Amino acid sequence: MNTVAPKKRRAFSRSIPLFLMVGPVILWLLIFVAAPLVYILVISFMKKGTYGGVVASFNFENYLRIYDPLYLKIFFVSIVIALATTVLCLVIGYPFAYIIARASDRNKSILLSLIMLPFWTNSLIRTYGWIILLRTNGTFNTLLLSTHLISQPLQMLYTNGAVMVGMVYTLFPFMVLPLYSSIEKLDRSLLEAANDLGAKPRRAFWRVTLPLTVPGVFAGCIQVFIPTLGYFFISDLLGGGNSVLVGNLIRNQFLAARDWPFGAALSILLIVFTIVLMRVYKHFGGSLENIT
């Protein structure tokens, strides 16, 4: 990308000046991304007014409040659920991506479109589909009861298990796509070389394929882990009141409790957490371009 020779640049540079091309994006990002984030940072150090609202008075109280065992437990549960979702997506997604990447070219493009297709139906609508399947008088229970496998309907909806199913379901493609592209890019002659040198397929997988696809694994994990913390509507719909995650907590501060400063502090914490994860990711050689 950076190797464009100066000569080639000229034709276009004569037609539209640079600031007109890149300017609008920069302006948009400054106004609608940077300014709102700075504002959130500012109100995270303020106090909640008596009737909602924000009262200017600099303090760290909102950050200190997070140490309440009640909130710490929510953080703990959220991270456990996010981790479990990530691991499940990876364990199912890796062999899945591997099989697709090794399919014939024609099958590959069909199989890939089939992963993308459900994306075109809104994730909330698909979550509603899970409610129909999982609820007490839902499809699964009806089927299980009519085949006499169970005598009492199972409580499936409004459990942490249901939340996990919903999260894995919604975020699965975000794991599969980066995995797929890193497996697909893998130079197959390396595997042939390993084979020629006497490595059995299993050994070749652990010593060649897996290490070389680590960037895809990292990219996938990050893209599953971070959103899971914020997907409040899945825990809302599938977990009922039994599952309050960080996302629900933040949402509640901004809508129900109207404690914006506390909600802002929680959001800042989430951003810091994200930045730390991204640092770790980049430290291990991850590239931002894999995360799109």
Add this chain to the structure above:
Amino acid sequence: MKQSNKQLTKLLAAAFVTLIYIFLYLPIAIIVFFSFNSSKLNIVFQGFTLQWYGIMLQNTDLMSALENTAIVAVATVVISVFIGTLAAIGMFRYEFRGKSIVDSFLYIPIVIPEIVMGISLLAFYHILNISLGITTLIIAHVTFSMPYVVVTVRSRIAGYDMSVEEAAMDLGATRLHTLLRITLPIIAPGILAGAMLALTLSLDDVIVSFFTTGVDSMTLPIYIFNKVKTGVSPDINALVTVIILITLLILVFMRTFEAKTSKKGQVG
């Protein structure tokens, strides 16, 4: 022995992939299935009916949610593709100071959790006294889809040899002519890919919309979100089925378009 082993592995792989696809399509299939159910409850299939497809048309709330979704999606695609493509070409063609800063700036909306973007825009609109409605919704959608458009268009045009532009101009083509006949056809697949991505992101969004929509500008997912707790009637299933059919048609159309352009040798 070895041959049968290979066959077994293949069979297991096929079974595994099939299971995953069943998992991916089951919730959608069940919604479509119950849209034809004569019972008002999405529980047992009582008999085939198309009545919900008629009822859905008379549900004004549902129809206005659909309309809002379409307006927001189209506006988002137009704005984010226009601004995003300009930036992508600019960043591809020029080296300038601060380019790497702009680059990492672009990744902020991609990387930060959606909920943070949602609440930050909500707070921002609030302090500026902007009341929530379809405009705030469109701004929010453009904000999260534009960076994706820039990245997609840029990576798609990265492989093209733009010197054909110069060749055209050397041969006497005017600037406008070069833009219309050379540059645009070359980058069209990239723009289309960016537009598709923006459309997908806008249609799939729940979280950012949840915070930035007003009472009168609810999109379909937000409308359903509010309804799910009180009970959803099958006319929503019917509408979802119609939407799935439409998206399938669009995808088929896209496929044929892509096949056509790649035949012309424009897809790298």
